[in-house]
Structures are given as C-alpha cells and as structure tokens.
Amino acid sequence: MAMVCLSDFEAYAKKYLPKTAWDYFAAGADDCNTRDENILAYKRIRFQPHVLRDVSMMDIRTKILGTEISFPVGIAPTGFHQLAWPDGEKSTARAKAMNTCYIASTYSTCTLEEISAAAPGGLRWFQLYIHRNRTVSRQLVQRAEALGFQALVLTADLPYTGKRRDDIRNGFCLPPHMKLKNLERDFEGDDRSEYGLPPNSLDPSITWNDIYWLQSLTHLPIIIKGILTKEDAELAVRHGVQGIIVSNHGGRQLDEGPATIDALVEVVEAVRGRVEVYLDGGIRKGSDVLKALALGAKCVFIGRPALWGLAYKGEEGLQDVLRILQDEFRLSMALAGCARVSEIGRHLVQFSKL
Ligand SMILES: Cc1cc2nc3c(=O)[nH]c(=O)nc-3n(C[C@H](O)[C@H](O)[C@H](O)COP(=O)(O)O)c2cc1C
C-alpha cells in the first residue's frame, strides 16, 4: 500500500488496530464537535500566495526555545504508545532521525529512562500531569530533568477526564501486560479503574499558583498546554512561563470549545511576542502547518497522526508520517512564495466566509 498522505495512515490504523485501541485514539468528548472542528477550521482559511520569489533553495528549519529542529512540527504528548506498537514510546523516541521535538507523556508505557536510552541526544520535553500525591509529580519532574529532558510541559486542561463515549462503552483500560511504567511503584496495589490509574489520582484543585510550585522544583523552562483564550495567555505570561501550547487536547476534554487554529489568533495577539506560542490539534497536512505559522505559531505538534504512524510500522512508520508532513510543508511554503520560515507571516492567509 502506497502511503501518500496522513489519512492513509489513519485508514491503516483503523483497519488493523484492535477496536478498543482505535476507539481510544480516535475519541473526542461528547459529540466530538471540537475534535472535528479542529480539522474543519483549516478549510476556512485560504492562502494569498506570492509568485516569482526564488524558491530554488528552501530552508524549513526553525528554533524552539533556542534549539534547532529540522522543520516546525513536533510530536505532541499522547499516552499508552504500546497500544499502537509493542516497543511503544521507545520507538517514538527513535524516530529522532527526523530531528524534531518529542514530548513524552506522563502516561507513557515505557519509563523515562527507557525513552532517553532509546535515542540519546534527541530533543525531548516532558509532559506533566499533577497528581494529588505531589511527591509523585515532584519525583517525575526531577527524574526528567536529570535525564536531560529540556522542558516541562504542564497540561492544564484535564482536571478530570472528558466524557469519551466509546471508551465508556468499551470499558477501556490498559491490557494487563501494559503498565504506566513511570508510575508503577507509586500506585502499586491500588485499584486501577480509570485508564489503568487509581480513580481520582489527578489533582483537580491545581491553580496558577502551582506554576510557582513547579518553578521551585526545576530549572527547566515551563510550557503550559491547553490555553485557548487571551485572558489565560496573559496569566501564563505573568506567571513566568516560557511557552504556551494552544490546545484543546484534540477535542477530548470540553466539547464545543473553539478549534485551536481559531483560538491561536487571540492568543498570539495577547502574548505580543513575549513567549513562544505553539499549537496542536487537527494538523493533517503540510499546508495546515503553514497556516498555523502564518497566524503566529512558532511550531505545531501532532497527536493522533504520530500514533497512526506507530501503528503502521513503529519508528519507521512515524518517520514516514513526519517525512510526508515535511515534504508537504516545504512544497506549500514554496508554492506560497516563501523560501525561509522567517518569510511566513499573517499576509499569507485570510479567513474565508465558507
Ligand atoms: C490517544 C491520545 C492520548 C493523549 N494523551 C495525552 C497525554 O497523555 N497528555 C497530554 O497532555 N495530552 C494528551 N493528548 C492530547 C495531545 O497531546 C494533543 O493535544 C492532541 O492529540 C492534538 O490533536 P491531534 O490528535 O488532532 O493532533 C492525547 C491525545 C490523544 C489522541
């Protein structure tokens, strides 16, 4: 089967993954309106391309928090990679040949040590969920820092898990041979009824003040994931974070919120260049990446497409996904008249009335 675009990987994953795993990956909250809107919203944005701009030499590299990556697409944190491929997050880390950023989830099925050892030297950030038992979270942060993870990504949009109907229908939980390896010792012997975790293990009482707590634990830059409004963007900057990921968790949390590409505009306006702004949600083509950069994102991250790549052929499949996105991004840039990432700007796009 020739894999030409990301939907080919989606079709493969849907056909070959066990139904419960596919449903978990695909899930959105409630009616899945926000999940679907994340994708539809790109279709309402049109390019205003420029011609005769010498695009014979293309440079698609960029920098995030000072580190160069080969193109402005990274891998968003997603849980349970062994549901897609037996080596799980070790394979994800090994896709580092693409020289981009991988954000490893708290809910990885490999340890942070295994992830680091699988691909020494790769650019990795660590995504943190804050647990009621703060010792668990503190130790995770300290382990990540000691292992050379270069930033901490605090996910702010999951005080409780959104209502994902198919997971409820399927009674989704991790198969017994898969473990949340980074939390194994902490939750030993506990009942594991919620996604393989003890019920109510996450702390829904966290507030902006907990950013200060995190800052007291680590020297790593802190990035907040799950910002959708100008007010929260301003609060994030005031609390001294180094980056913001505009995200609605792939539409898996609050349904009926905005598509991330729509929310990006007000966040970028509010931030006024004080910190880097990234986006995830609905990126399926190189032209989506170009639109997000034109509207002010420094880099975007892919969630489900990375899982589809893993399901296809482990690290090779994930590299295929990234390579296709890279090629499409380079082509879209050239056809829009940009030879370098720094030439991408607001002038390139307009919102259509479709
Ligand atoms: C199966 C799955 C698991 C996820 N697990 C996490 C997670 O552990 N931590 C987190 O911050 N976000 C998690 N997310 C959200 C992603 O980081 C990201 O926001 C979202 O997938 C982006 O949308 P996309 O799938 O359309 O690219 C998960 C998303 C999916 C689809």
Ligand SMILES: CCCCCCC(=O)C(=O)O
């Ligand atoms: C108890 C929380 C489970 C969350 C699992 C990982 C995640 O973020 C997701 O969206 O799924």
